[in-house]
Amino acid sequence: MLKNLSSGTKISITRSIKTSFEQYMASIQWQENKYDIQDFIAAWRTYINENASWYKNLSDxxxxxxxxxxxxxxxxxxxxxxxxxxxPSEKQVEKLELLQGKSGTEYDYSCKLEAKYLIEILEGKKKHDLHTKD
Incomplete structure (x- = not known):
């Protein structure tokens, strides 16, 4: 059924998953122990109902x-x-090393999206308190 949708709709579905996952993980400050698939699904449903034109265009x-x-x-x-x-990209790793050196912090990160989040935090673009990850 999903395969029968237009390529644009399939791309939009993937983009909505990525965007809502990024927002959800930022809301829990990328603390894996706080991740709950049901909470993420609820956040994704809210996102697609409020922001996703592809969902509005689907038949009931x-x-x-x-x-x-x-x-x-x-x-x-x-x-x-x-x-x-x-x-994470080489550029992200270099930037994080520089930012962490300046701030005297040391955060673990494992993927490109988490690295992006940490860069935004350390540059002051996001207003979350960071918690040390074990």
Whole structure:
């Protein structure tokens, strides 16, 4: 069912998963022990209902189809796995080393999106308190 959607819609679905995952992880300050898939799904549902034109354009039949939701669950898991496996870029690593040296901090990070979050925090673009990760 998901495969029958237009390529633009499939790209938009992936983008909405990535965007809402990034927002959710920032809301829990990338503390993996606070991650809850049900909380993320709730955040994603809110995001698609408020911000995703692709969801508004789906028929009610599709929105209520069990197979569609099963395929979406697989797509969510695949997208999150891809995000978490994407290594930080060399530029991000260098920037984080510089920023952490200046601030006297040392944070662990494991993926490109988490590195982006930490850079934004350390540059003062985000107003979250950072917690040391064990």
């Amino acid at each position: 039949e599709t929105k209520n189809n069990v197979e569609f939701h099963q395929e979406l669950a697989v797509k969510i898991n695949e997208t999150i796995a891809k995000i978490l496996s994407e290594e």
